[in-house]
Amino acid sequence: MPTLISSRFLLLVGESLHLRRALATSRSVLLHTSVKCMSQVEPNHGSLTLSSIGFQTETEAGNGSAFNKVKPFGSPSENLKSKGKPFDINEKKKKAVRVVDKQQIEFAPFAAKSFPELGLPHVLIERLEKEGFTVPTEVQSAAVPTILNNRDVIIQSYTGSGKTLAYLLPILSVVGPLREKGGDDGDENGKKLGIEAVIVAPSRELGMQIVREFEKVLGMDKRVVQQLVGGANRTRQEEALKKNKPAIVVGTPGRIAELSASGKLRTHGCRYLVLDEVDELLSFNFREDMHRILEHVGRKSSPDPNSNAGKSERQLIMVSATVPFSVVRAARSWGCDPLLVQAKKIVPLETVSPSEPVSLSRSSLPSSAVPSQAAIESLPPALKHYYCVTRLQHKVDMLRRCIHALDAKFVIAFMNHTKQLKDVVFKLEARGMKAVELHGDLGKLARSTTLKKFKNGEVRVLVTNELSARGLDVAECDLVVNLDLPTDSIHYAHRAGRTGRLGRNGTVLTICEESEVFVVKKLKKQLRIPIASCDFSEGKLLITEEEETVSTSSC
Ligand SMILES: Nc1ncnc2c1ncn2[C@@H]1O[C@H](COP(=O)(O)OP(=O)(O)OP(=O)(O)O)[C@@H](O)[C@H]1O
Numbered sequence: 205m206p207t208l209i210s211s212r213f214l215l216l217v218g219e220s221l222h223l224r225r226a227l228a229t230s231r232s233v234l235l236h237t238s239v240k241c242m243s244q245v246e247p248n249h250g251s252l253t254l255s256s257i258g259f260q261t262e263t264e265a266g267n268g269s270a271f272n273k274v275k276p277f278g279s280p281s282e283n284l285k286s287k288g289k290p291f292d293i294n295e296k297k298k299k300a301v302r303v304v305d306k307q308q309i310e311f312a313p314f315a316a317k318s319f320p321e322l323g324l325p326h327v328l329i330e331r332l333e334k335e336g337f338t339v340p341t342e343v344q345s346a347a348v349p350t351i352l353n354n355r356d357v358i359i360q361s362y363t364g365s366g367k368t369l370a371y372l373l374p375i376l377s378v379v380g381p382l383r384e385k386g387g388d389d390g391d392e393n394g395k396k397l398g399i400e401a402v403i404v405a406p407s408r409e410l411g412m413q414i415v416r417e418f419e420k421v422l423g424m425d426k427r428v429v430q431q432l433v434g435g436a437n438r439t440r441q442e443e444a445l446k447k448n449k450p451a452i453v454v455g456t457p458g459r460i461a462e463l464s465a466s467g468k469l470r471t472h473g474c475r476y477l478v479l480d481e482v483d484e485l486l487s488f489n490f491r492e493d494m495h496r497i498l499e500h501v502g503r504k505s506s507p508d509p510n511s512n513a514g515k516s517e518r519q520l521i522m523v524s525a526t527v528p529f530s531v532v533r534a535a536r537s538w539g540c541d542p543l544l545v546q547a548k549k550i551v552p553l554e555t556v557s558p559s560e561p562v563s564l565s566r567s568s569l570p571s572s573a574v575p576s577q578a579a580i581e582s583l584p585p586a587l588k589h590y591y592c593v594t595r596l597q598h599k600v601d602m603l604r605r606c607i608h609a610l611d612a613k614f615v616i617a618f619m620n621h622t623k624q625l626k627d628v629v630f631k632l633e634a635r636g637m638k639a640v641e642l643h644g645d646l647g648k649l650a651r652s653t654t655l656k657k658f659k660n661g662e663v664r665v666l667v668t669n670e671l672s673a674r675g676l677d678v679a680e681c682d683l684v685v686n687l688d689l690p691t692d693s694i695h696y697a698h699r700a701g702r703t704g705r706l707g708r709n710g711t712v713l714t715i716c717e718e719s720e721v722f723v724v725k726k727l728k729k730q731l732r733i734p735i736a737s738c739d740f741s742e743g744k745l746l747i748t749e750e751e752e753t754v755s756t757s758s759c
Contacts, residue, residue: 315345322348324373328382328421332373335420341366341706342547348374350550356520356539358482360527361547362584363701364677364708368417368480370545371521375401375476376421380428380451399469401476402501403454404494406484408433408648409655410675414454414480428452432469434459435648442468457485457493464500474502475519481674482522483531483578483694498538525582525701526694529558579693580731584704589735590745591714591724599687599715600631605740606713607637607665612683614658615665616672616702620688628667628687639665642672673698679705686714689723693730713738 319329319340332338340348343361350357351374359367376382379400405411411433418429427448432441432455441459444450445468453460453469463469477497479485485494502518520539522531527544532553535542542553594602607615619625625641632639640663642654658666659678666672667687673695681703690696703710714724714735728735737749 315340315342317345322373323352324348324377325382325384328373328376331382331421331423334423337369337421341370343367343545344370344373346547346550347371347545350543350545351375351519351521352377354517354519356535356542357545358522358524358527358531358535358542358553359545360524360581362582363525363698364584364705365547366706367523367525368414369421371478371523372414372418372421375452375478376418379475380422381425382422397451397473398449399451399453399471399474401452401478402460402471402474402497403452403476403478403480404457404460404485404497405454405480406456406487406490406674407671408435408456409651409672410481411454411456412652413675413677418452418454429454431455432459432463433648435651438462445469457490457497461493461496464496471501472504475517476521477501477518478521478523480523482534483524483526483528484674486530486534526578526697527581528578528694529556532556579697582694582697582701583731583733584701584707584710586707586709587700587704587712587733588709589700589712589714589728589733590738590747591716591721591735592738592740592748593716593718593721596717600628602715602740603628603665603685603687604632604635604637605743606685606715606745607683609740609743609745610683610711612711613661613664614678614681615683615685616676616678616681616699617665617667617685617687618673618690618699619667619669620691622669625667625669629665632665632667637665638663639667642666642668644669644671670695672702676702677705678702679708681705682708682710684710684712686712686716689714689716689720690727693727696727696731 317340319332319337320326322340322345324332341361343359343365347357347359347367347370351371359370361367361370377384403411403414405414411431415429415431419426422428428450429452430441430444430448430450432453434456436459438459442463445453445463453471460469464471484490520535520542522535522539522542524531532544536553539553544551544553544556592602592606603617606612617628619628622643622645625643629639629641640654640657642651642658646654654666655676657663661680673690684700684703686696686699690699700710700712703712714727716724724735736747739746739748
């Protein structure tokens with residue numbers, strides 16, 4: 205349904221882009237060579253510097269074995285080996301019991317290229333090194349040069365693969381104090397250029413997280429980036445815009461549209477418009493605000509409303525782990541000859557058809573598989589998926605037993621209804637497990653304090669709703685639990701993606717009632733992943749059901 209609505213919205217918003225198309229044709233020749241080179245790059249995990257990204261290797265942990273040789277129980281490869289084995293129901297509960305190892309790295313998504321090879325300014329590379337970013341991820345390696353080539357893009361790669369830096373770095377190469385010509389953030393005459401990049405995200409948390417990522421790279425002058433999220437004091441944001449004259453603003457659709465309509469935020473001369481979690485931004489809720497943003501950001505007003513002459517060269521960057529066809533259609537409508545950029549592939553959007561929204565390698569898929577195709581693409585490869593069955597009233601107890609059995613340290617538990625979160629927190633706390641609730645009804649301050657407590661390890665379990673399913677980046681999160689079933693495979697994938705970030709291992713457990721097992725089996729089929737049935741007994745994870753065949757023929 206949201207997809208349908210979004211597409212209708214797109215048709216309404218449709219705009220002519222003759223000017224940009226003409227310009228893009230000329231520059232596409234330039235791009236061709238680089239795209240060709242990039243698509244030949246093979247990943248080389250040997251170039252990864254683990255210590256630079258804060259991983260602890262098995263060797264460091266005293267195990268003595270190389271981290272990349274570890275194949276933990278239930279890993280995708282191991283589970284696939286069992287495919288086709290007949291499942292003997294009598295063998296139930298007799299399976300070997302193994303404690304799942306913590307935070308191992310199964311598959312690190314790092315590219316063979318280095319940051320200097322991507323064409324970034326020297327001063328920016330120095331900053332990255334200072335912050336411990338030494339090796340770009342595959343999607344960064346593909347996206348950075350493409351964006352630097354002025355192309356409109358959709359960036360699609362699985363959750364936790366570094367999509368934020370993939371657009372942030374090329375923007376900072378052109379905008380702000382680390383840009384190519386260095387010096388200050390003004391033009392040649394030292395005059396401020398106004399807002400040059402607008403980044404839109406669907407939630408305050410995600411907006412704030414993006415600002416932090418910018419600040420991590422910028423380091424020094426925090427006034428370059430201004431946060432414009434809803435729920436925060438609007439007058440203060442207006443004052444900061446006036447005083448600091450930021451080059452980049454990051455915010456939620458409502459607040460950006462509101463400030464734009466009131467004339468306090470002038471974005472007509474803006475060069476970049478980024479839509480992060482674009483599929484979510486296309487939902488009905490954001491329709492009017494997004495309409496305003498798309499019509500005004502980077503659009504110079506012209507005396508003749510039918511003329512494109514006054515329109516500026518805004519570059520459109522759309523980002524998400526899940527790219528359904530509605531996003532492809534949106535990009536075609538708003539962008540100028542956009543490209544689809546994935547970890548190892550860059551293709552023109554024109555070549556993407558409705559039956560194969562983002563993956564050209566899976567062209568044999570029937571159109572009935574399309575809705576879950578976007579979700580399949582978004583799942584980090586190193587996740588392990590389980591489900592266990594219990595009665596409704598025992599779900600929290602099962603959650604607690606699971607946390608103990610896996611010795612999980614950073615747990616995100618998802619529920620569907622805000623009202624129930626408090627009750628779960630209360631039950632966990634009553635059993636001595638520190639927990640906290642996070643949802644949209646909390647004020648901005650309460651939300652950021654809660655997140656801080658979770659991130660710094662003060663609380664072990666974050667009990668939350670769909671609000672946290674997208675974008676939330678807590679590197680150490682080692683367990684995601686569905687206390688309520690997600691509504692579909694896309695929601696499952698985004699929830700699951702809160703763990704297994706940047707190649708780390710992670711576990712996803714769905715706790716359901718007997719009557720809901722068929723939904724889990726449906727998810728398993730749609731996502732083409734093994735979701736093993738399990739139980740928790742004597743502090744251990746027990747696999748209670750052999751994996752059924754998981755079709756990978758088209759993957
Ligand atoms: N090249 C890199 N080296 C080390 N760490 C990196 C690199 N790129 C990104 N990271 C870190 O990886 C984490 C995940 O990145 P990010 O949040 O951008 O992922 P994502 O693909 O946008 O995930 P999601 O789809 O869930 O929003 C962040 O903490 C980020 O700082």
